[in-house]
Amino acid sequence: MIVCPNCRHNNMNGAMFCSECGAHLMTTDNLVTQNIAPDQQDMEEDISIRPVTGVHRVAGSKLDTWGTLHLLETGQMLPLSDRNEFTLGRISDGQPIMPDIDLSPYHAYANGVSRLHAVVKRRDEQIILMDLGSSNGTYLNGKRIPPNMEQFLRHGDVAMLGKLKIQILLKPA
Amino acid sequence: MPAKAVDYYTILGVLRDASLEEIKRAYFEAAQRLHPDKNKAPGETELFLDIQQAYETLSNPKRRAQYDATLPAQEPASALIQHHIYFSRGNLVRLAEPQLLYALIEVAPREKDTIPAPPLNVALVLDRSTSMQGGKMDMVKAAAIQLLRSLRPEDILSVVAFSDKAEVIIPAAFQRDRAKMESHIQMMQTGGATEIFHGLEAGLGEVRRSLDPSRVNHIILLTDGHTYGDEAACLDLAARAAAENIGVSGMGIGSDWNDIFLDALASRTGGNSAYIAQPKDIQRILTEKFKALANTFADEVSLSYTPQDGVKLNYAFRIQPEGGPVSLENPLKLGPILQDVPLNTLLEFIVEPSALKGDALTVLNGLMKVSIASRAQPIPPIRVPLTRAINTEAASEPPPTKILSALSRLTLYRLQEKARNEADAGRIDSATRHLKNLAAHLLSQGEQSLARTALLEADSLERTRAWGAERSKEIKYRTRALLLSGAKENQK
Numbered sequence: 269m270i271v272c273p274n275c276r277h278n279n280m281n282g283a284m285f286c287s288e289c290g291a292h293l294m295t296t297d298n299l300v301t302q303n304i305a306p307d308q309q310d311m312e313e314d315i316s317i318r319p320v321t322g323v324h325r326v327a328g329s330k331l332d333t334w335g336t337l338h339l340l341e342t343g344q345m346l347p348l349s350d351r352n353e354f355t356l357g358r359i360s361d362g363q364p365i366m367p368d369i370d371l372s373p374y375h376a377y378a379n380g381v382s383r384l385h386a387v388v389k390r391r392d393e394q395i396i397l398m399d400l401g402s403s404n405g406t407y408l409n410g411k412r413i414p415p416n417m418e419q420f421l422r423h424g425d426v427a428m429l430g431k432l433k434i435q436i437l438l439k440p441a
Numbered sequence: 442m443p444a445k446a447v448d449y450y451t452i453l454g455v456l457r458d459a460s461l462e463e464i465k466r467a468y469f470e471a472a473q474r475l476h477p478d479k480n481k482a483p484g485e486t487e488l489f490l491d492i493q494q495a496y497e498t499l500s501n502p503k504r505r506a507q508y509d510a511t512l513p514a515q516e517p518a519s520a521l522i523q524h525h526i527y528f529s530r531g532n533l534v535r536l537a538e539p540q541l542l543y544a545l546i547e548v549a550p551r552e553k554d555t556i557p558a559p560p561l562n563v564a565l566v567l568d569r570s571t572s573m574q575g576g577k578m579d580m581v582k583a584a585a586i587q588l589l590r591s592l593r594p595e596d597i598l599s600v601v602a603f604s605d606k607a608e609v610i611i612p613a614a615f616q617r618d619r620a621k622m623e624s625h626i627q628m629m630q631t632g633g634a635t636e637i638f639h640g641l642e643a644g645l646g647e648v649r650r651s652l653d654p655s656r657v658n659h660i661i662l663l664t665d666g667h668t669y670g671d672e673a674a675c676l677d678l679a680a681r682a683a684a685e686n687i688g689v690s691g692m693g694i695g696s697d698w699n700d701i702f703l704d705a706l707a708s709r710t711g712g713n714s715a716y717i718a719q720p721k722d723i724q725r726i727l728t729e730k731f732k733a734l735a736n737t738f739a740d741e742v743s744l745s746y747t748p749q750d751g752v753k754l755n756y757a758f759r760i761q762p763e764g765g766p767v768s769l770e771n772p773l774k775l776g777p778i779l780q781d782v783p784l785n786t787l788l789e790f791i792v793e794p795s796a797l798k799g800d801a802l803t804v805l806n807g808l809m810k811v812s813i814a815s816r817a818q819p820i821p822p823i824r825v826p827l828t829r830a831i832n833t834e835a836a837s838e839p840p841p842t843k844i845l846s847a848l849s850r851l852t853l854y855r856l857q858e859k860a861r862n863e864a865d866a867g868r869i870d871s872a873t874r875h876l877k878n879l880a881a882h883l884l885s886q887g888e889q890s891l892a893r894t895a896l897l898e899a900d901s902l903e904r905t906r907a908w909g910a911e912r913s914k915e916i917k918y919r920t921r922a923l924l925l926s927g928a929k930e931n932q933k
């Protein structure tokens with residue numbers, strides 16, 4: 269018997285996804301296949317859904333980098349490039365689909381980051397932060413922002429996902 | 442005995458070690474199909490005589506032994522088809538509780554472009570009941586005329602219109618006077634109720650008229666309504682069509698048709714059902730269907746098997762081409778192989794502890810038959826034993842990406858299916874919970890608009906306590922389409 273870590277449903281041994289909530293029940297490294305190639309409609313909506321490896325991308329590459337996430341505690345810089353929208357969260361066992369940027373290497377769990385916590389996106393020249401209904405909330409410059417409401421970001425703003433502090437560095441327009 | 446290119450076993454479509462019983466069955470099946478009283482295509486009588494001769498030799502143990510001695514020792518590997526099986530886990534685990542095992546069967550031509558795509562023999566069965574009036578009928582007419590114009594000279598298209606009775610608008614024959622046929626289509630009038638059986642029966646009649654194993658024989662049903670009281674008869678007819686290697690596909694326009702029924706109908710033959718949301722999409726979807734038919738490599742792959750004690754085949758789904766449920770019958774009608782799209786089918790097995798004897802378990806001992814229309818000679822069946830070792834511990838290697846990716850998407854489809862079953866059983870809370878889970882997964886896969894639809898449906902389900910016909914179809918067929926896009930991505 270495998271107990272789903274997400275919904276506690278009892279699945280049969282050998283199950284790979286929870287039959288009740290669809291959560292992934294096995295830990296594997298190769299989950300890249302979860303991404304779906306963009307079709308025409310998605311392109312029109314300007315939602316790029318190609319696989320993202322923002323975490324691994326070398327800063328300063330030739331790509332169109334429009335912003336950088338600066339993790340204040342650990343000092344890492346995560347460039348935002350190649351697409352206009354990034355969901356932030358953490359990957360955990362039993363999660364079938366992952367956020368674009370996985371913050372778990374930066375103590376996301378200990379800091380109370382939800383699996384799908386918030387989204388950073390670029391629209392026209394505006395950079396936007398939106399909480400996705402996370403458990404512990406998202407704070408912008410110390411003030412909690414309501415879920416599912418877009419907030420404009422300025423260069424140097426500090427966002428807090430749960431207790432994980434991230435400074436947003438933007439490319440000068 | 443004259444040396445023949447094809448041996449008797451191949452002619453009958455059985456393996457070298459086939460039992461007398463199997464040989465008899467294969468002979469009767471083939472004889473029924475190719476009997477001189479029934480066959481139409483040139484060359485079939487000769488095929489029938491070959492079968493006759495093969496049976497006479499193989500049914501007699503003494504003559505069979507003599508014949509066997511003349512054959513090369515090795516059973517030839519299939520030169521035309523290759524298949525590959527992916528398992529969800531390296532081995533089965535010795536457990537005191539039931540366990541799941543998944544297998545993905547992929548069947549593809551060994552080499553591309555070796556066998557030309559066969560000509561078509563297609564009947565278009567069109568619903569002309571009152572509800573089709575207006576835009577829908579106009580679009581259907583336009584689409585039918587477009588198809589007629591795009592036919593290759595060797596293709597045969599017949600058109601049947603039905604309401605509570607059926608009439609043949611264009612009989613199955615080589616199309617000569619196209620202007621006249623187009624005007625026949627233009628003159629179709631709407632009126633009457635929907636009785637799908639009449640339409641299918643007339644369509645089957647037309648396909649049979651030029652039934653030819655060297656063609657892709659297929660019936661395409663286009664409807665926008667529920668049929669009344671003749672579901673069982675329709676399913677029977679589909680089973681009969683399947684026995685003659687005639688495929689059936691169903692296409693539903695709008696929201697007021699029974700997708701479960703069309704799926705059941707089509708899956709009897711290895712075909713699929715499609716959802717046409719808007720009348721303007723009729724032409725596009727019909728044209729796609731025709732393209733797929735015209736691009737066929739093998740029109741049907743079926744898998745017969747001997748059931749294994751303690752193992753239950755619990756679910757079967759064709760991932761591509763044309764994703765759709767595979768009905769759990771024996772033989773399984775897996776579906777077609779296209780020239781450029783292999784056939785991928787995912788099977789789910791429940792293995793009971795009682796089956797775990799010895800070191801290994803064959804969960805399914807299958808025999809795969811592939812019917813390649815443009816080849817006169819049948820190809821030898823392919824043995825497909827799905828066997829896993831039994832160990833005390835689970836293997837540590839991760840499952841192949843292909844099966845993982847297919848399963849992750851099939852999980853979404855099954856969540857949708859489950860939500861619907863729960864709603865039908867009156868468990869609204871459970872149904873909405875499944876829909877919301879589905880929406881969450883869709884959202885994180887970037888399928889914003891479909892996720893929105895799922896949430897809207899969950900919402901309306903909570904309020905009205907009834908399953909919405911339109912949104913539910915959208916969710917069903919679009920999660921199905923995701924499976925296909927995933928498979929394509931994997932192929933690259």
